[in-house]
Amino acid sequence: MNIRTHTYGSVAFVERNFALVRRYIGWEAVFLSYNVVNALAIGLIGARMGKEMVMYLVVGAMVWGFLSILFHEISESIAWERWEGTIEYTFMAPISRFVHLIGNCLWAVVYGVVRSSLILIIIVLFFGISIKGANLPGLLVVLVVSGLSFVGLGLIAAVLPLLSTEKGAYATHIMEAGLLLISGVYYEIDVLPVWIRPLSYLSPATYTLRAMRAALLDGAGFGELMPVILLLLVTGLLLVPVGMLVFSRAEYYAKKKGKLKRSG
Amino acid sequence: MEAVKCEGLVKTFGKNGRKISAVNRISFAVRRKEVFGIVGPNGSGKSTLIRILSTLLIPDAGSAHVFGHDVVREYGAVRRLINRVSVDAAFFKGISAWENLRYAARLYGLGKKDAKERSLDILGRLGFAEKRIYEPLEDLSRGMQQKVAIARAFFTAPMLLLLDEPTTGLDPRSKLDVQNYIKDSMNGSASDLTIILTTHDMREAEVLCDRVAIIIDGRFVTIGSPSQLRSMYGQPALEDVFLDITGREWKEIEDEY
Ligand SMILES: Nc1ncnc2c1ncn2[C@@H]1O[C@H](COP(=O)(O)OP(=O)(O)OP(=O)(O)O)[C@@H](O)[C@H]1O
Ligand SMILES: [Mg+2]
Numbered sequence: 001m002n003i004r005t006h007t008y009g010s011v012a013f014v015e016r017n018f019a020l021v022r023r024y025i026g027w028e029a030v031f032l033s034y035n036v037v038n039a040l041a042i043g044l045i046g047a048r049m050g051k052e053m054v055m056y057l058v059v060g061a062m063v064w065g066f067l068s069i070l071f072h073e074i075s076e077s078i079a080w081e082r083w084e085g086t087i088e089y090t091f092m093a094p095i096s097r098f099v100h101l102i103g104n105c106l107w108a109v110v111y112g113v114v115r116s117s118l119i120l121i122i123i124v125l126f127f128g129i130s131i132k133g134a135n136l137p138g139l140l141v142v143l144v145v146s147g148l149s150f151v152g153l154g155l156i157a158a159v160l161p162l163l164s165t166e167k168g169a170y171a172t173h174i175m176e177a178g179l180l181l182i183s184g185v186y187y188e189i190d191v192l193p194v195w196i197r198p199l200s201y202l203s204p205a206t207y208t209l210r211a212m213r214a215a216l217l218d219g220a221g222f223g224e225l226m227p228v229i230l231l232l233l234v235t236g237l238l239l240v241p242v243g244m245l246v247f248s249r250a251e252y253y254a255k256k257k258g259k260l261k262r263s264g
Numbered sequence: 265m266e267a268v269k270c271e272g273l274v275k276t277f278g279k280n281g282r283k284i285s286a287v288n289r290i291s292f293a294v295r296r297k298e299v300f301g302i303v304g305p306n307g308s309g310k311s312t313l314i315r316i317l318s319t320l321l322i323p324d325a326g327s328a329h330v331f332g333h334d335v336v337r338e339y340g341a342v343r344r345l346i347n348r349v350s351v352d353a354a355f356f357k358g359i360s361a362w363e364n365l366r367y368a369a370r371l372y373g374l375g376k377k378d379a380k381e382r383s384l385d386i387l388g389r390l391g392f393a394e395k396r397i398y399e400p401l402e403d404l405s406r407g408m409q410q411k412v413a414i415a416r417a418f419f420t421a422p423m424l425l426l427l428d429e430p431t432t433g434l435d436p437r438s439k440l441d442v443q444n445y446i447k448d449s450m451n452g453s454a455s456d457l458t459i460i461l462t463t464h465d466m467r468e469a470e471v472l473c474d475r476v477a478i479i480i481d482g483r484f485v486t487i488g489s490p491s492q493l494r495s496m497y498g499q500p501a502l503e504d505v506f507l508d509i510t511g512r513e514w515k516e517i518e519d520e521y
Contacts, residue, residue: 011370012370015366015370016363019356019360020356020359023358084356084357086356088318088350089348090371091319091320092346093371093372094344096340255319257278258275258277262311262315
């Protein structure tokens, strides 16, 4: 197979998910409003504590929103295939699992960016936030490199809907809740009990949030951000192949034990 | 070279601590351009065998080759040569037939234009109205969905087609449409197609298949052309052969207890 067939293969997933979004566009609007209301509510918690606190919380809500979309969309793609029973057809198609998963990740990124941008615009207008003095390019770079790690984690999470009954997709929420707790999304990690704190340093989101806040609130330059950017890049470049490997192992296990969802 | 060659194939599933031998030491070969039928009672292992050949299950023992490629070690090469229709047409039901077909086409490296031409041609021959390919699949009847599944399998021009009960649950007219389509595809002079077909309809097996294997409890108990089987068992029709053999086998199994 050449490059053309590979690109063709990964585009299949983007195109298909886009068709699904279009079909259920009403629901998309509902969920988007839910995300917006959620982010607003979280921002309002800080309203009495001053503009800075509002920004602190809003950044948490936005970054967390983006990362969890990446994380979810990947396992959601697998869950959806399992639910429709098409997973056997996708798995027996002559594209490599790599291309298949890259396609799903590509979709997650496109979808996550579009959705998060929409939410961002509304939030910025609502709170009258000014981003003068913020290091916007730095912010973008941090977001992109940390996206890699979350794609990797999403691939690992996708094993759950692949192997388990329809409840597997639910279990990914448990992983997500754990990350939310330890990553200092809405509070500094030093408020956590001492015994949990070491875990915080394992979560890529901890570093993302710290860097995002530095870039957005303190206007930290690239020099300051570089160590975090490098750290996140390395973590991401490790987690994505690890995620693919874990997924492939799970696929092998499923084929050995007959755990793939059967249709017919 | 044979289209399919299986030797001592075994697949066992563990269920609640109990072992089920879904495929139990099956050996057979399918010739190129042959339509090979597999018939047997529910739960006798037909779909399991098809899944092993589709690279969706890894056998516990034995080997299976598709045009010389091992289904476990060379699954990539096998996947390029095969396609499959299962009894339940699995699709993204919310989107249209065309969107589903386009998705499949991309997975097989088939261009959009080719994909559309071929699917319209196939669906047309199956008596499927063109404009309905833009409707959400969930709005189509089961028979129409199955025709889309047939198109999805045929339009990638596979060398080996695995048809697992492609006509089960279809009305007589749709069934005939599908059967005629299969027959026509085999008769086309350019055709280099080999088919493995499972069915519960003995008339269908008789009409479509060059050879038929009867499978019971994961084992092939007999194999031959429909006419060979009829004369071997002294029965007027394949259906009677089936009833004779399955009745006898079941009695023997019961006697063991
Ligand atoms: N993935 C699986 N996990 C556990 N048991 C399975 C699995 N697949 C098949 N089986 C069991 O193996 C046996 C053979 O099933 P199979 O689906 O191959 O039968 P079949 O001949 O296709 O039946 P039908 O005519 O009803 O389609 C059955 O007892 C079934 O319950
Ligand atoms: Mg079956």
